[in-house]
Amino acid sequence: MQKRPVEVVVISDLHLGTYACRAKEFATYLRSISPRLLILNGDIMDGWQFSKHYFPAAHIQVIQEIFQLLANGTRIIYITGNHDEALRRYTDLHLGNFQLMDKVVIEINGKMTWIFHGDVFDHTSKGQAKFWGKLGSNGYAMLLGFNKLVNKLLRFAGREKASLSRKVMEQFHKRVVKINEFETMIAELAIEKKYDCVICGHIHQPQKRIFSNDKGTVTYLNSGDWVEHMTALEYYDQDWHLYTYDAGVMKPEKTTITRLKPDVVTNEIAIYLHSLL
Template sequence: MARWPNAAIADTGAAMVQAIRSTRGSFSRLAQRLRGKPDVALQMSAAFAAFMPPQMDLPSSATAAPSALHPTSESASRPVAEGDAPTQRYRAIWLSDIHLGTPGCQATYLLDFLKHNDSDVLYLVGDIIDGWQLRRGWYWPQSHNDVVQKLLRKARKGTEVIYVPGNHDEAARQFDGMAFGDITVREDTVHVTATGKRLWVVHGDLFDGVVQHAKWLAHLGDSLYTMILALNRHFNRIRARLGFDYWSLSQYLKHQVKNAVSYINSFEHAMVDEARRRGCDGVVCGHIHKAEIREVDGQLYCNDGDWVESLSALVETMEGELKIVYWTTLIDPPEPVSRRRRRSATVAA
């Protein structure tokens, strides 16, 4: 497997940011104990099996258009309409850092986004399933399984779905070039926009010095980040009760740190340098949980964000315009649990 240079990233700022950026573990185990669930350490293959057809077993273990150079960020928040809202069609959608298998995953918002947005090509740009968390303890609610099934259903209905693994789901990299359930796994790939712009698509963890050279620190940071996300969830429950949209407290805190800004700038320069070396006009990545579209050193840098903090996706319109879409308001909110229980009881009676 190829390893790319990352000298610009391996510094103390990177260590600190990755420690904040990567997390998810001890809170889940504590919650499992409080619920009386056994602490069963299931293997990553069980999670990846959700992407496989039933009969398959897993092995063991050009010039940019003006709109592209000056893209817009678009909030997808809008009032709930009566009946089903219309589906928005795009040429391509990029999603990353979903982190299925963790309490911080915003599966309900992602399902709502997938329901109301279609595309010719859908790129899953790494950290879709969080293998780090699943190795610590099993966490897989029904909503996470619904996300997997929704992705498989889109693939069956004609959407080209390309899965580019990241560091949290690196186990899938061994299946580079294979297709599972109409989803193709690629370590990296190139997307050509409607305007002829070549964009290198990769998760980005191979340019993170902490992940590559101090993995123990990345795992330690994973636990710290879990605590921040737990606080973020409670904070947004209060906001929701007060009628406010989702807002990421964890992302706000992270980007107030001066070293975090320095790390992100170094990451962006390293990514576009490699894209240029590969003969591309820009890069699309994830990994650092900060949605962005901007020009860096004459190259187009696009980061699609994440689905634990920013609830964002990168999209290409049919005209070739690139946008960041934030999905912070549900079009079809789920019914409250109490209402579902009352309805079920009525049907049973």
């Protein structure tokens, strides 16, 4: 397979060690690219659902592909998320071209880009809500298994595939995380901090949007996931591109522009969130 040269690649929410993980597709994707920098933006390993009884060959292959990129000279930054939060005790670990971080700010062609997983903005990752988040995550994994069985029956009957799990996950995040508020809050804070771009994951919603208010403009990007959407962010030709994996073919998405209302996030909230990050 011929590799595509890419300056920077950001992926998140792979959830290795779960039935939901699209490990085969992700391994194929890794074999198709040759990035200078690969950022694994959280929830790569799933500590919430991890079981020593389930870690198939395809998941091991993903790890091997990542190590192969390292061996080929790719710099890799692993940013921890809530599902792999156990790794946060090793934050700032440096091993050759590999770094383990909680967040990172990088300059790309003169533009400051702020990258973090995003769970700090989600109350389902904190306190008692974390328990319910884990419970919902386990139920979602069971639903994915049921969804696969349904799709096998649909294919046998000559019908199109259905995604019950995607519908449930979209409804869950709309109620609990409130995606638009999540995106707006992050964009407001990024403008306050004077970043040009902000990248996160966590909510499994691939996105590229430009937010603006009286204080400035920021490009908000979300790398989506490798559970349902199979998406990645790639930087080349001096711009970020959102791609979707489809049998080895990547499809670019259009950018939407959103005008922010004044004072969506107050200075007090911005200062508090800044202290968390």
